[in-house]
Amino acid sequence: MEIKTFRAKTMQAALNLVRKELGPEATVLHTRELNTGMLSRLFKGQAFEIAASSEVAVPAQMAATVAAEPEPITSTIAAEPSVDLDYRARYREHLHQQSEQGLDELHMLAEQFRERSHHTPTPQLADAMFQAYTDMIESDIEEHIAQQLIERLQRQTTWDLANPTVVKDELVRMLDGELNTSGPIEAAAGQGKVVALVGPTGVGKTTTIAKLAANYRLRENKRVGLITVDTYRIAAVEQLRTYADIIDLPMEIVSTPREMREAIACMSDLDLILMDTAGRSPRDEVKIQELKSMLTEAEPDEVHLVLSAVGGARSLKATAERFATVGTTSLLLTKIDEATAYGNLLSVTRSSGLPIGYLTDGQNVPDDIRVAQSRELAEMILGTH
Numbered sequence: 021m022e023i024k025t026f027r028a029k030t031m032q033a034a035l036n037l038v039r040k041e042l043g044p045e046a047t048v049l050h051t052r053e054l055n056t057g058m059l060s061r062l063f064k065g066q067a068f069e070i071a072a073s074s075e076v077a078v079p080a081q082m083a084a085t086v087a088a089e090p091e092p093i094t095s096t097i098a099a100e101p102s103v104d105l106d107y108r109a110r111y112r113e114h115l116h117q118q119s120e121q122g123l124d125e126l127h128m129l130a131e132q133f134r135e136r137s138h139h140t141p142t143p144q145l146a147d148a149m150f151q152a153y154t155d156m157i158e159s160d161i162e163e164h165i166a167q168q169l170i171e172r173l174q175r176q177t178t179w180d181l182a183n184p185t186v187v188k189d190e191l192v193r194m195l196d197g198e199l200n201t202s203g204p205i206e207a208a209a210g211q212g213k214v215v216a217l218v219g220p221t222g223v224g225k226t227t228t229i230a231k232l233a234a235n236y237r238l239r240e241n242k243r244v245g246l247i248t249v250d251t252y253r254i255a256a257v258e259q260l261r262t263y264a265d266i267i268d269l270p271m272e273i274v275s276t277p278r279e280m281r282e283a284i285a286c287m288s289d290l291d292l293i294l295m296d297t298a299g300r301s302p303r304d305e306v307k308i309q310e311l312k313s314m315l316t317e318a319e320p321d322e323v324h325l326v327l328s329a330v331g332g333a334r335s336l337k338a339t340a341e342r343f344a345t346v347g348t349t350s351l352l353l354t355k356i357d358e359a360t361a362y363g364n365l366l367s368v369t370r371s372s373g374l375p376i377g378y379l380t381d382g383q384n385v386p387d388d389i390r391v392a393q394s395r396e397l398a399e400m401i402l403g404t405h
């Protein structure tokens with residue numbers, strides 16, 4: 021039996037999600053209001069959760085209980101075949117009432133928000149701000165950042181801030197101005213530019229090296245070499261070698277600082293040397309130090325910290341902080357295709373102060389990579405892309 025959970029700012033919106041995903045016959049198993057505390061409701065906005073299933077048939081007895089008492093019912097409900105249609109009708113009626121009540125409460129909150137604001141040229145102003153604020157929270161932008169952005173917006177007087185579209189555009193413009201991108205790797209002929217990719221395990225370092233190598237070699241006709249310092253796993257070396265063979269690139273395997281010096285010297289007349297490294301847990305201080313001594317030997321021109329966009333803001337920030345010791349110069353964000361919201365990326369760019377170089381959005385080599393653009397990133401982060 022599959023039970024899915026849906027969340028939205030209103031009960032109606034959550035119900036719509038249920039219908040859209042599971043169809044009109046979906047059975048609602050449980051509803052609850054999130055952020056019920058006054059403060060969390062004010063700052064996170066109102067939110068409702070519905071657990072539903074398209075497979076569960078609720079027994080009559082249990083259904084009666086649900087209709088009378090809409091408390092959480094867990095996935096232990098017996099999947100008996102007797103569907104109580106009357107229950108469904110009554111329960112939908114109940115939800116409908118709840119959703120209307122939910123809307124009233126949302127308006128009440130918007131009213132309170134408006135009263136708190138010192139700059140309210142029109143009554144709609146706070147509504148538009150409130151909407152923008154809750155949208156940002158839904159896009160996983162951290163609360164303190166969302167508050168700060170709203171405050172910055174409120175200080176602007178030249179814009180029609182009662183208009184939600186203007187508010188959105190203005191937020192995009194603000195983030196576009198704030199986000200720093202580094203542009204593509206510049207690989208001048210014969211300069212032997214060394215670019216290392218570092219990061220936690222499994223984030224896509226090797227795959228991204230292959231994408232970069234293939235693009236620079238096959239599309240830009242650059243002379244590219246590969247170095248791998250990932251000698252901990254035989255499979256890791258083989259993975260890179262497979263790509264090196266397909267793209268027809270020289271590859272060196274390095275396991276000591278001396279070998280590193282030799283490998284770099286050997287490839288120094290190429291245009292670009294891409295260096296793959298072993299995934300490191302940001303908590304493993306010893307391994308991070310090992311990586312640091314290898315990189316000290318290689319003296320890379322650029323060190324891209326590869327981070328999966330699926331990670332939460334806190335863990336991304338902590339990872340960037342730990343890897344800063346190896347001399348990271350930019351961020352490379354992978355698995356953009358797997359993430360559902362991108363507010364976390366704003367947190368890590370702010371905390372690390374590093375520019376963003378590339379985004380990758382799939383497993384296909386060499387296609388699923390692009391140079392990061394601040395405008396696109398701003399729209400992604402605000403959920404308007």
Ligand SMILES: Nc1nc2c(ncn2[C@@H]2O[C@H](COP(=O)(O)OP(=O)(O)OP(=O)(O)O)[C@@H](O)[C@H]2O)c(=O)[nH]1
Pocket residue numbers: 220221222223224225226227228250256297298299300354355356357358380381382383388
């Ligand atoms: N969906 C998606 N998958 C990706 C992306 N980039 C890499 N992957 C996949 O992520 C998995 C791990 O990729 P690797 O390139 O081996 O990751 P790594 O960072 O080199 O891993 P370690 O060397 O073990 O630390 C593979 O299945 C890749 O195909 C991406 O942008 N999107």
Ligand SMILES: [Mg+2]
Pocket residue numbers: 225226227250256296297298299
């Ligand atoms: Mg790897």
